[in-house]
Amino acid sequence: MIQYQIEENVTLEEFRAVLLNSTLGERRPVDEPERLLAMLQHGNLIVTARDNGKLIGVSRSLTDYSFCTYLSDLAVNQDYQKMGIGTELIRQTKLATPKAKLILLSAPQAVGYYPKIGMTKWEQCYVLDDVNNLK
Template sequence: MIIYQIEKTVSVEEFREVLVNSTLGERRPINNHETLSKMLEHGNLIVTARDNGKLIGIARSLTDFNYCTYLSDLAVDENYQKMGIGKELIKQTKLKTPNAKLILLSAPKAVEYYPKIGMIKWDQCYVLDNVEDLK
């Protein structure tokens, strides 16, 4: 039985394992313990999915709980994908921030997934990695 819950703390090791076991690990700093630790420390809404205690899914968000929720990491272990776990993690995140617009940037392999579950695609997104790039 899969249990969904809000968790204040998730270990770096568990977080890393679910990232590695999902396709999201391809785009996250899975070998940088300090960065993973800070990601968990500063994510202020973490929804987990556990199967007999094992972390099999996570939705890590940054939110003000009223205007916007940025769902920055949505990872589901590949052995548990296509079972509705990702959708339920999104649902539980939204239920905790009902007035806030839920925003996420899709991983390339998941671009087709989000419209299927009812999310609306927006083309307006910009990224800045280095402050020196500002003109």
């Protein structure tokens, strides 16, 4: 039985493993442990899915618990995908921040997933990778 909970002490090794075992590892700094550790330390809402103690899914967010919740990382081990675990991780994240709008940027492979589970697509998102690009 999969257990969902809010956790504050997900280990670096567990987090890295779930990223690598999902498609999200392709777009995260999995070979930079110091950055992964900072991601864990500064994400202020981490919801996990565990199967007999093994971390199989994670929702890592930054939130003010009032206006917005940015769900930065949603990763589910590929062996457990298509079982509703991602949807439940999103549900648990939203339940923890009921007044806040939940916002995420989709991985290219998951663009079709979010509308299917009831999320609304917005066209107004912008990204800045390099401060030197500001004019």
